[in-house]
Amino acid sequence: MGKKEKQFVEEITPMEVDFAQWYTDVIKKTDMVDYSPVKGFMVIKPYGYAIWENIQRFMDGRFKDTGHKNCYFPLLIPESLLQKEAEHVEGFAPEVAWVTHGGDEELAERLCIRPTSETIICSMYSKWLSSYRDLPFLYNQWCNVVRWEKSTRPFLRTSEFLWQEGHTLHETYDEAQEETLQMLGIYQETAEELLAIPVITGQKSDREKFAGAYATYTMEALMHDGKALQAGTSHNLGQHFSKAFEISYLDRDGTLKNPYHTSWGVSTRLIGGIIMVHGDNRGLSLPPGIAPVQAVVVPIASHKAGVAEAAEKIYEDLRHDFRMEMDDRDQHSPGWKFNEWEMKGVPIRIEIGPRDLENNQVVLFRRDTLEKQTCPLDQLKETVSKLMKEIQQNLFAKAKEMRDQNTHVVTDADTFKTIMKERPGFVKAMWCGEESCELQVKEETGATIRCIPFEQEKLGETCPHCGEKAEKMVYYAKAY
Amino acid sequence: MGKKEKQFVEEITPMEVDFAQWYTDVIKKTDMVDYSPVKGFMVIKPYGYAIWENIQRFMDGRFKDTGHKNCYFPLLIPESLLQKEAEHVEGFAPEVAWVTHGGDEELAERLCIRPTSETIICSMYSKWLSSYRDLPFLYNQWCNVVRWEKSTRPFLRTSEFLWQEGHTLHETYDEAQEETLQMLGIYQETAEELLAIPVITGQKSDREKFAGAYATYTMEALMHDGKALQAGTSHNLGQHFSKAFEISYLDRDGTLKNPYHTSWGVSTRLIGGIIMVHGDNRGLSLPPGIAPVQAVVVPIASHKAGVAEAAEKIYEDLRHDFRMEMDDRDQHSPGWKFNEWEMKGVPIRIEIGPRDLENNQVVLFRRDTLEKQTCPLDQLKETVSKLMKEIQQNLFAKAKEMRDQNTHVVTDADTFKTIMKERPGFVKAMWCGEESCELQVKEETGATIRCIPFEQEKLGETCPHCGEKAEKMVYYAKAY
Numbered sequence: 001m002g003k004k005e006k007q008f009v010e011e012i013t014p015m016e017v018d019f020a021q022w023y024t025d026v027i028k029k030t031d032m033v034d035y036s037p038v039k040g041f042m043v044i045k046p047y048g049y050a051i052w053e054n055i056q057r058f059m060d061g062r063f064k065d066t067g068h069k070n071c072y073f074p075l076l077i078p079e080s081l082l083q084k085e086a087e088h089v090e091g092f093a094p095e096v097a098w099v100t101h102g103g104d105e106e107l108a109e110r111l112c113i114r115p116t117s118e119t120i121i122c123s124m125y126s127k128w129l130s131s132y133r134d135l136p137f138l139y140n141q142w143c144n145v146v147r148w149e150k151s152t153r154p155f156l157r158t159s160e161f162l163w164q165e166g167h168t169l170h171e172t173y174d175e176a177q178e179e180t181l182q183m184l185g186i187y188q189e190t191a192e193e194l195l196a197i198p199v200i201t202g203q204k205s206d207r208e209k210f211a212g213a214y215a216t217y218t219m220e221a222l223m224h225d226g227k228a229l230q231a232g233t234s235h236n237l238g239q240h241f242s243k244a245f246e247i248s249y250l251d252r253d254g255t256l257k258n259p260y261h262t263s264w265g266v267s268t269r270l271i272g273g274i275i276m277v278h279g280d281n282r283g284l285s286l287p288p289g290i291a292p293v294q295a296v297v298v299p300i301a302s303h304k305a306g307v308a309e310a311a312e313k314i315y316e317d318l319r320h321d322f323r324m325e326m327d328d329r330d331q332h333s334p335g336w337k338f339n340e341w342e343m344k345g346v347p348i349r350i351e352i353g354p355r356d357l358e359n360n361q362v363v364l365f366r367r368d369t370l371e372k373q374t375c376p377l378d379q380l381k382e383t384v385s386k387l388m389k390e391i392q393q394n395l396f397a398k399a400k401e402m403r404d405q406n407t408h409v410v411t412d413a414d415t416f417k418t419i420m421k422e423r424p425g426f427v428k429a430m431w432c433g434e435e436s437c438e439l440q441v442k443e444e445t446g447a448t449i450r451c452i453p454f455e456q457e458k459l460g461e462t463c464p465h466c467g468e469k470a471e472k473m474v475y476y477a478k479a480y
Numbered sequence: 481m482g483k484k485e486k487q488f489v490e491e492i493t494p495m496e497v498d499f500a501q502w503y504t505d506v507i508k509k510t511d512m513v514d515y516s517p518v519k520g521f522m523v524i525k526p527y528g529y530a531i532w533e534n535i536q537r538f539m540d541g542r543f544k545d546t547g548h549k550n551c552y553f554p555l556l557i558p559e560s561l562l563q564k565e566a567e568h569v570e571g572f573a574p575e576v577a578w579v580t581h582g583g584d585e586e587l588a589e590r591l592c593i594r595p596t597s598e599t600i601i602c603s604m605y606s607k608w609l610s611s612y613r614d615l616p617f618l619y620n621q622w623c624n625v626v627r628w629e630k631s632t633r634p635f636l637r638t639s640e641f642l643w644q645e646g647h648t649l650h651e652t653y654d655e656a657q658e659e660t661l662q663m664l665g666i667y668q669e670t671a672e673e674l675l676a677i678p679v680i681t682g683q684k685s686d687r688e689k690f691a692g693a694y695a696t697y698t699m700e701a702l703m704h705d706g707k708a709l710q711a712g713t714s715h716n717l718g719q720h721f722s723k724a725f726e727i728s729y730l731d732r733d734g735t736l737k738n739p740y741h742t743s744w745g746v747s748t749r750l751i752g753g754i755i756m757v758h759g760d761n762r763g764l765s766l767p768p769g770i771a772p773v774q775a776v777v778v779p780i781a782s783h784k785a786g787v788a789e790a791a792e793k794i795y796e797d798l799r800h801d802f803r804m805e806m807d808d809r810d811q812h813s814p815g816w817k818f819n820e821w822e823m824k825g826v827p828i829r830i831e832i833g834p835r836d837l838e839n840n841q842v843v844l845f846r847r848d849t850l851e852k853q854t855c856p857l858d859q860l861k862e863t864v865s866k867l868m869k870e871i872q873q874n875l876f877a878k879a880k881e882m883r884d885q886n887t888h889v890v891t892d893a894d895t896f897k898t899i900m901k902e903r904p905g906f907v908k909a910m911w912c913g914e915e916s917c918e919l920q921v922k923e924e925t926g927a928t929i930r931c932i933p934f935e936q937e938k939l940g941e942t943c944p945h946c947g948e949k950a951e952k953m954v955y956y957a958k959a960y
Contacts, residue, residue, distance in 0.1 A: 036554045037561060037603050038591060046549035046619065053550065069526035070533060074516045075593070075624055075640050076577070081517060097556070098581040099593070102628035102639075103574050111518060113555070113579070113593075123517050133811065139526065144555055144624065148582035159582075160555050331613065 012343070014281045019225040023153070026275060026283050030344050033154040040152040040159035044268065047344065048155075050292030051271050052162065056142065058194050058289070059164065059266070062186045068138045068166060073120050075143075076111040081119045085244040088118065091211020095147045097159075113146040118212065118237070118263055121167045122245035129169065129249050135259060136179075137169040155272035156229070156480050163267035169247070169259040173238070176260035180236040183264040184217045187232035195270060196287040196396040197221045197277050198403055199231060200426070200475055202451035207435050210263075214238030220450040220475065222403040223276035226424035228450045228477035231273050234264035272480070277399050284345025285367050287395050288388040293325040293346045295384055300334050300353030311352050314362065318381060322388070342367060347391045348384060368394050411460050416476070420445040426477050430470030432463035441465050447476045492823070494761045499705040503633070506755060506763050510824050513634040520632040520639035524748065527824065528635075530772030531751050532642065536622065538674050538769070539644065539746070542666045548618045548646060553600050555624075556591040561599045565724040568598065571691020575627045577639075593626040598692065598717070598743055601647045602725035609649065609729045615739060616659070617649040635752035636709070636960050643747035649727065649739040653718070656740035660716040663744040664697045667712035675750065676767040676876040677701045677757050678883055679711060680906070680955055682931035687915050690743075694718030700930040700955065702883040703756035706904035708930045708957035711753050714744035752960070757879050764825025765847050767875050768868040773805040773826045775864055780814050780833030791832050794842065798861060802868070822847060827871045828864060848874050891940050896956070900925040906957050910950030912943035921945050927956045 011029060015022040027033045032048030044052065060070070076099060083089045096112040114120065125137060142164045152158045166183060170176040184201060191197045199219035209216035213235040220228045242248070242258040251257045278285040288294050295318065299311035308328065315326040325346070327337050334351070341349055349365040356362050361374045364383065368391045375383045406425030410416045419427055424447070431438070431449065442448050452472050463470045491509060495502040507513045512528030524532065540550070556579060563569045576592040594600065605617060622644045632638045646663060650656040664681060671677045679699035689696035693715040700708045722728070722738040731737045758765040768774050775798065779791035788808065795806040805826070807817050814831070821829055829845040836842050841854045844863065848871045855863045886905030890896045899907055904927070911918070911929065922928050932952050943950045 034604060034607070036600065037558055038554050038556050038600075041554035041556060043554065043604055044552040046551045049551045050549070052552075069530070071526045071529045072524040072532075072642060074518050074521035074523065075626065076518050076521060078517055094583050096583065097579045097591075099577045100580045101578040103576065111577075120516065120518075124514060124523055127514070146555065162552060 012281060012283055015224060015279075020153075022279075022281070023272075023276065026279055027154055030284050032271070032275075035154070038159075040149055042152075042154045042158050042160075044162070047292055048271060051274065051286075051290050052268055054290040054292070055190065055194065055270060056164075059186070059190055060142075062189070063140050063164075063166065066138075066182065066186070068140045068168075070141060071139050072141055072143065073114075073117050073124065075114055077114055077117075077120045079110045079112060081123055082112055084119060085212045085241055087240070088212035092116070092147075095149065097146045097148055114143075115145055115147045116263075116265070117141070117143075117145075117165055118167065118241055119245075122241045122247060122261075125167075125169060125242075126245050126247040129247055129259065132171060132249055132251050134249065135169060135171050136175065137167070137259075139168065140164055140166040153272075155268055155275070157269075161267045161269065163265050165263060165265040168262045169242070170262070171251075171257075171259065173260050176238075176262050177236050180215070180217060180234045180262045180264070183262070184219065184232070184234040187219050187234065187264070187266055190266070191219055191221065191231055191270075191273075192396065194287070194289040195274055195277075196289070196392055196399060197231070197273055198396065198400040200451060200453055202453035202455075202475070204233070204451060205435070205438060205449045205474070207438055208449060210235045212237060212240050214240065218451050220477070221273050221277060222406060222426055222477070223273070223480070224279065224402070225276070226406050226478070228426065228475075228479045229269070229273045229276065230450070230479065231270060232264075232266035235262060237261040237263060277402075278395055279345070283343030285395065286345035286347060288347045288392050291345065291347050292323060293341075293344070294322045294388060295348040295350055296325040296327055296341045296346050297350045297352070298327050298334055298337050298341070300351055300356075302328065302330075304354040306357050307352065307354060310357050314350060314352060314377075314380065318384065321381060322384060338365070348387055350380075350384075366391060368398070409459055410464060412464050416441075416447075416464060417445055420447050420478065424478050426450070426475050428457065428459060428473060428475055429464050430460050430462065431472055431474045432466055432468040433471035434463075434466065434468070437463060437466045437468070441476070446478050448479055450475045450477050450479060492761060492763055495704060495759075500633075502759075502761070503752075503756065506759055506823075507634055510764050512751070512755075515634070518639075520629055522632075522634045522638050522640075524642070527772055528751060531754065531766075531770050532748055534770040534772070535670065535674065535750060536644075539666070539670055540622075542669070543620050543644075543646065546618075546662060546666070548620045548648075550621060551619050552621055552623065553594075553597050553604065555594060557594055557597075557600045559590045559592060561603055562592055564599060565692045565721055567720070568692035572596070572627075575629065577626045577628055594623075595625055595627045596743075596745070597621070597623075597625075597645055598647065598721055599725075602721045602727060602741075605647075605649060605722075606725050606727040609727055609739065612651060612729055612731050614729065615649055615651050616655065617647070617739075618659075619648065620644055620646040633752075635748055635755070637749075641747050641749065643745050645743060645745040648742045649722070650742070651731075651737075651739065653740050656718075656742050657716050660695075660697060660714045660742045660744070663742070664699065664712070664714040667699050667714065667744070667746055670746070671699055671701065671711055671750075671753075672876065674767070674769040675754055675757075676769070676872055676879060677711070677753055678876065678880040680931060680933055682933035682935075682955070684713070684931060685915070685918055685929045685954070687918055688929060690715045692717060692720050694720065698931050700957070701753050701757060702886055702906055702957070703753070703960070704759065704882070705756070706886050706958070708906065708955075708959045709749070709753045709756070710930070710959065711750060712744075712746040715742060717741040717743060757882075758875055759825070763823030765875065766825035766827060768827045768872050771825065771827050772803060773821075773824070774802045774868060775828040775830055776805040776807055776821045776826050777830045777832070778807050778814055778817050778821070780831055780836075782808065784834040786837050787832060787834060790837050794830060794832060794857075794860065798864065801861065802864060818845070828867055830860075830864075846871060848878070889939055891944055893944050896921075896927075896944060897925055900927050900958065904958050906930070906955050908937065908939060908953060908955055909944050910940050910942065911952055911954045912946055912948040913951035914943075914946065914948070917943060917946045917948070921956070926958050928959055930955045930957050930959060
């Protein structure tokens with residue numbers, strides 16, 4: 001590694017030294033995000049936002065394929081509406097931003113900026129629903145929400161974030177449950193196929209479920225530092241909100257009934273997950289599925305005859321099939337550019353110089369393996385296309401390997417504590433089902449039950465913490 | 481017209497009787513929008529939101545083709561930032577919503593919900609810009625904004641609305657001016673080619689320009705009631721904000737300079753324009769380019785052998801090329817369905833019944849002309865495709881004819897007043913250039929200068945209102 005290149009990489013703190021600082025360095029150096037003048041609020045810069053757009057496009061397609069339509073509900077919610085569902089207000093009231101004045105006038109009733117939209121949406125659904133024929137309601141919105149956070153970190157926990165929230169109504173509990181799980185399935189597909197992030201899916205414990213939910217389902221991913229990220233949740237809300245908001249319909253039998261209700265959401269937090277699952281000490285490593293730039297063309301010695309033209313031709317030939325960038329800046333050396341694009345996690349770099357030109361070839365560099373290969377010019381498009389698929393699969397495989405290596409089966413409390421202290425990761429363990437036991441584990445180790453996975457295993461008869469009869473196998477982890 | 485059909489249409493107030501009520505009836509009956517529990521805030525329902533998505537897709541493509549990238553800036557702006565540019569704060573402060581509390585704590589400084597984002601964006605640009613090599617900045621965001629309005633009407637004027645706002649920085653005034661006009665051009669293309677709405681483009685008078693702008697350019701459309709709608713604006717902000725926010729860069733010559741700045745936006749207001757330009761007493765009439773449903777299949781006597789299957793096959797054959805709906809509801813008669821889809825403005829209805837089946841044909845109904853034609857089944861796709869283009873063009877031609885019929889050249893004050901009182905529309909007239917004269921016309925007639933059009937005509941030597949020497953030809957109208 002040349003001196004210049006070394007310096008470049010050294011601007012990122014190694015993740016083994018300080019993972020939080022590594023994360024901050026990566027998001028700042030790669031121009032994904034910036035801090036705003038409002039504490040806890042971030043600016044998503046184009047390189048970060050483009051990832052969000054790619055996620056949106058994929059998910060929005062899946063939502064529509066499954067019959068959902070988008071709409072838009074107001075940003076502001078009257079205090080009285082927020083208070084209609086008891087658990088919900090208790091969960092959210094401490095962290096909402098309050099609007100008290102419009103122009104020069106003080107408002108008669110305070111309005112909160114939506115922390116999530118169940119209440120305002122239910123107040124509308126109660127107007128819209130009248131007959132069983134109207135069901136199901138399958139609506140989603142893409143929007144911003146505000147939750148007043150004391151301690152924030154870009155993408156992972158910010159006072160404002162972007163997300164989608166689906167809100168559906170159904171005739172029966174079973175239908176609502178099917179919807180809840182279907183949407184979790186789409187989230188899992190998004191995580192695994194698009195973001196190359198393997199996830200554990202399952203149900204939240206009562207302590208960890210959404211305020212007002214009957215049951216919350218989640219997908220959990222493991223980050224490079226051994227902490228878990230809740231990457232998406234889907235809630236079966238039962239009739240809690242439909243009763244509180246008096247949503248009812250005339251059923252086939254002529255009686256009024258309350259519908260069953262779901263909501264589900266993922267946010268810009270997913271971008272934090274991509275960074276912390278695939279990134280390394282050189283910076284980002286982006287799955288081709290969401291990379292804003294899938295391949296960059298870097299001409300070498302572009303003043304030499306034909307190089308600039310050949311580079312331009314490659315760019316033109318590929319740019320309709322891939323998200324391409326042409327780096328013909330003359331103020332930077334090829335080495336500097338290599339490092340910058342590696343840091344920004346671009347999956348493939350295409351180098352072309354005078355010697356390549358002579359041989360009718362290019363050099364292809366893979367960000368995920370750091371390997372170089374030559375490729376004849378006339379096979380470039382197919383090769384790039386094939387490499388994209390390989391990189392996508394390899395990133396998933398590497399992430400899964402990392403997760404599996406950091407997932408431990410534990411049957412006794414001491415080992416549990418040692419793991420959480422020394423090399424945290426997922427811990428699979430049996431659980432008695434008691435909230436008090438769950439809380440004690442959290443206080444003693446910092447780990448929480450991330451989920452009761454759908455894929456249950458029998459690891460013993462008793463809860464390793466309290467020794468009581470075990471009910472279920474759960475995943476524990478420290479979490480973001 | 482059968483009795484049932486008549487009743488159906490009668491639920492919409494004729495526009496000649498009460499245009500405002502007609503508008504309200506149409507948006508409510510067609511399920512585009514609803515009023516929310518928060519005064520002045522609307523809910524955009526799926527049928528309205530899908531139009532916005534179609535507009536977004538088109539415009540976002542044009543923005544990206546011209547080198548712009550999307551990003552996201554915070555919802556909330558500190559009061560001190562809003563106050564940095566004098567004209568701007570004066571223009572917006574009276575109509576912002578103020579956040580004073582986060583959770584249980586009172587904030588040290590009030591935060592306003594963005595009414596537009598020049599101030600927060602400029603505060604970030606001042607951090608990001610350092611060298612002439614960084615320019616231009618070509619960024620856009622799609623977001624919600626809040627302006628506390630006393631009197632609101634869905635899509636046209638609401639306390640919250642959705643929009644895009646582009647914010648760019650350039651080295652020179654000329655470049656900024658070129659950008660300002662380029663984006664106005666894209667807005668005009670969107671209006672005319674996608675929405676089939678003809679627009680007048682030109683510059684705003686100083687009285688009507690954006691708070692803090694050097695010059696504001698606008699596109700203005702004429703509604704069915706003879707009032708104008710400002711449908712999009714593009715501002716050359718000069719160096720007003722870049723100086724106020726101390727945005728500077730090191731130029732080629734080694735000196736620090738302030739860049740030139742533009743901003744430009746269109747909003748969900750465009751949907752109001754679509755309704756009021758193309759709608760009629762039967763309801764909406766949507767241009768195929770943005771219609772959520774471009775064609776609906778309605779089977780006639782679908783219990784008869786083969787009809788349901790044939791309808792389904794038509795739907796399946798077309799749904800990959802067009803946005804299709806299949807109306808196989810059994811609780812409604814074909815006549816009821818015809819009326820509903822006409823009201824919802826679906827450009828083409830495809831009817832198929834037993835006799836059509838025998839003849840291997842369908843009946844096609846055009847919403848814009850209310851004409852029916854038969855079409856052989858084996859020519860259906862091409863015919864629908866051709867009809868879509870014709871309808872799009874015809875809607876534009878009809879709207880242009882309507883506008884031209886309601887555009888009057890006026891050279892004397894009395895005629896001006898009579899027109900504004902009796903049959904308002906666009907009035908083309910010469911103008912002395914004085915703000916006092918402009919204001920007096922507004923007070924006397926309710927009409928304002930909509931723009932100083934790029935296409936100037938010489939209609940006389942003097943201003944018809946004050947008799948002074950005329951400087952420019954302008955368009956006057958009463959406006960939304």
